[in-house]
Amino acid sequence: MPCSPISGFRLDSESRAALQRINDNKKITKYLGTALSLGVFNSIFTKSEPPVAAFNITQTDWELYSKAMNALPSIQKKAIQKEIDLMIIHYQMGKYDHQHVQFWQGMKHACK
Amino acid sequence: MRASNNKSTSTHIRFFITFFLGLVTTGCSAGQTLDNTEESNLLSKKVLEATSIYGARIEWCDAQILKYPGVKFDLNRLKSLGATRTESITAVSFISFNNYYECERKERHNFAFLLATLKNLQVELNVATDSIERIQSLAVYPSSKEIKLEIDYLKLSAEKRAYYESVLGTQPFDLMTVLESNELLRP
Numbered sequence: 228m229p230c231s232p233i234s235g236f237r238l239d240s241e242s243r244a245a246l247q248r249i250n251d252n253k254k255i256t257k258y259l260g261t262a263l264s265l266g267v268f269n270s271i272f273t274k275s276e277p278p279v280a281a282f283n284i285t286q287t288d289w290e291l292y293s294k295a296m297n298a299l300p301s302i303q304k305k306a307i308q309k310e311i312d313l314m315i316i317h318y319q320m321g322k323y324d325h326q327h328v329q330f331w332q333g334m335k336h337a338c339k
Numbered sequence: 340m341r342a343s344n345n346k347s348t349s350t351h352i353r354f355f356i357t358f359f360l361g362l363v364t365t366g367c368s369a370g371q372t373l374d375n376t377e378e379s380n381l382l383s384k385k386v387l388e389a390t391s392i393y394g395a396r397i398e399w400c401d402a403q404i405l406k407y408p409g410v411k412f413d414l415n416r417l418k419s420l421g422a423t424r425t426e427s428i429t430a431v432s433f434i435s436f437n438n439y440y441e442c443e444r445k446e447r448h449n450f451a452f453l454l455a456t457l458k459n460l461q462v463e464l465n466v467a468t469d470s471i472e473r474i475q476s477l478a479v480y481p482s483s484k485e486i487k488l489e490i491d492y493l494k495l496s497a498e499k500r501a502y503y504e505s506v507l508g509t510q511p512f513d514l515m516t517v518l519e520s521n522e523l524l525r526p
Contacts (some may be wrong), residue, residue: 262454305478
């Protein structure tokens with residue numbers, strides 16, 4: 228979908244907050260890594276220095292890790308899509324704001 | 340979350356006992372992490388497994404959206420119900436989010452349960468829980484906007500809600516597609 232240029236546009240506080248959540252959502256992989264602050268995965272994810280301890284990481288561990296990492300983009304994408312949909316209906320239902328509607332519809336159609 | 344059966348309850352109890360036994364030998368303070376133990380690895384693996392299952396379910400539910408037949412509201416019916424454009428947007432939006440939630444509920448709840456378990460344990464161990472809270476807020480629990488949407492939907496008359504639900508059904512669908520095809524969005 229072609230994305231219309233928007234001139235003189237200033238994001239309001241609600242949109243700024245939503246964008247903050249979307250940007251935060253992009254860090255979900257990091258959050259999950261840190262959340263697993265128990266166990267071998269944490270040592271790999273979160274230590275500021277390269278881990279020196281000996282680990283027993285099995286093939287099954289790696290498969291689990293790989294599957295979870297592959298699943299995260301779907302979880303992220305869904306959460307971001309929902310955030311965008313909520314913003315579009317917010318501006319469609321309340322006080323109509325054409326520029327904000329244009330902006331969030333652009334986000335919806337991956338104009339970012 | 341309701342325990343689905345005795346087996347899963349028993350698994351959870353065994354898991355907690357095993358995990359707590361592992362914790363009593365482990366010391367930590369705020370911001371620190373626990374040593375690598377067999378017990379802690381078990382929890383990490385459960386969270387990873389729940390993550391992959393939840394992600395796969397999202398993909399499956401997304402695939403259901405593609406199979407959703409287009410729907411059109413009967414304008415005369417809407418008029419006779421006295422439904423406004425805002426009410427229609429509220430109804431379509433709420434039902435869209437709700438249908439999707441119902442599609443992935445079991446997997447999302449399991450993911451939420453394991454994250455909450457992890458958080459609970461980390462609180463007891465005085466380990467920082469910020470990362471878990473961020474995941475819960477961003478990807479697990481409904482936002483205040485969604486809760487407000489449900490409140491607005493529940494304010495509609497039972498007759499209006501019944502009509503919207505009968506037209507939209509229970510399958511996940513793309514919110515914007517339905518709004519656009521029914522000309523409910525301003526350009």
